[in-house]
Amino acid sequence: MLATGVTDLLPDIPGLQEGWGTTVHHCPYCHGWEVRDQDLADLIPGGGDMAYHRGVLLRQWTPHLVLLTHGPAHLTAQQQSNLDDLGVRIDERLVAQWDGRNVTFEDGTRLGRDTLFVTPGQAQRSALPEQLGCARIDRGPLAGVLLAVTPETGLTSVPGVYAAGDMIGEQQVVLAAASGARAAAAINADLCFGDASRWTIHT
Ligand SMILES: Cc1cc2nc3c(=O)[nH]c(=O)nc-3n(C[C@H](O)[C@H](O)[C@H](O)COP(=O)(O)OP(=O)(O)OC[C@H]3O[C@@H](n4cnc5c(N)ncnc54)[C@H](O)[C@@H]3O)c2cc1C
The missing domain is CATH 3.50.50.60 (FAD/NAD(P)-binding domain)
Structure with a gap:
C-alpha cells in the first residue's frame, strides 16, 4: 500500500516558496x-x-x-x-x-x-512507485505523474501494489483518506479470498 503523496513544484519565481501556504495558495x-x-x-x-x-x-x-x-x-x-x-x-x-x-x-x-x-506542477514524493514499476496516467495536466489505478480498489498496474491519496490525484484530505479506506478493504478482501482459494476442503 503506497500513500507517499506528491511534491508541489512551484514556478521558479522569488517569493512563491516563502509565501506557500500563507500568502500563496493553490x-x-x-x-x-x-x-x-x-x-x-x-x-x-x-x-x-x-x-x-x-x-x-x-x-x-x-x-x-x-x-x-x-x-x-x-x-x-x-x-x-x-x-x-x-x-x-x-x-x-x-x-x-x-x-x-x-x-x-x-x-x-x-x-x-x-x-x-x-497552480503548481506535481511530482511523486517517493521513488517507490518508480522502483516498483507502477504505471502512470497518460492524460490530463498530471499525465506521467499520477499513478494509474483501478478506481474501485486503488490497485496499481503492479499486482499486489495498491495506492491512495494525492499520488493517485485525490488532492483533498477527505478524498485521500477515503481512497485509503477503499484500498484497505480491497487489500483485506484480496488476502482473505487468496487464503480461501488455497484452503483444502476435507469431506
Ligand atoms: C498548502 C496546502 C494546503 C492544503 N489545504 C487543504 C485544505 O484546506 N483542505 C484539503 O482537503 N486539502 C488541502 N490540501 C491537500 C491535502 O494536504 C492533501 O490532499 C493530503 O494531505 C493528501 O494526503 P496523502 O496522505 O495522500 O499525502 P501527504 O499528506 O503528502 O502524506 C504523504 C506522507 O508520506 C510520507 N512519505 C513520502 N515518502 C515516504 C517514504 N518513502 N517512506 C515513508 N513515508 C514517506 C511523506 O513524508 C508524507 O508525510 C492542501 C495541500 C497543500 C500543499
Missing part, C-alpha cells in the same frame, strides 16, 4: 472562503484553458481578480469575452517577484494584492 476550494472579497491574483504561466478555468472558479470568491499569465494569455475569443463579462482582468506581463503584498513585474512596476494563487 486551491479555490481549500482557501477561497478565507480570502473572499480580497484583491486576488492568480499566476498561471502560459494561460490557456487552465487560466480560463481558474479565472471562472476564483471569480466566485471576489470581484477583484487579476489573472497573471506571465506571457501571452492564449485564451479563445469566447473565453476572453466571458472573463471580460465577469470583470476578470488579464495581465500578460512577466512576473519577477512576490513579496507577500505585491507582485513586481519585470518592467519594475508593481501590483498590490492581498493573496496570490498559483
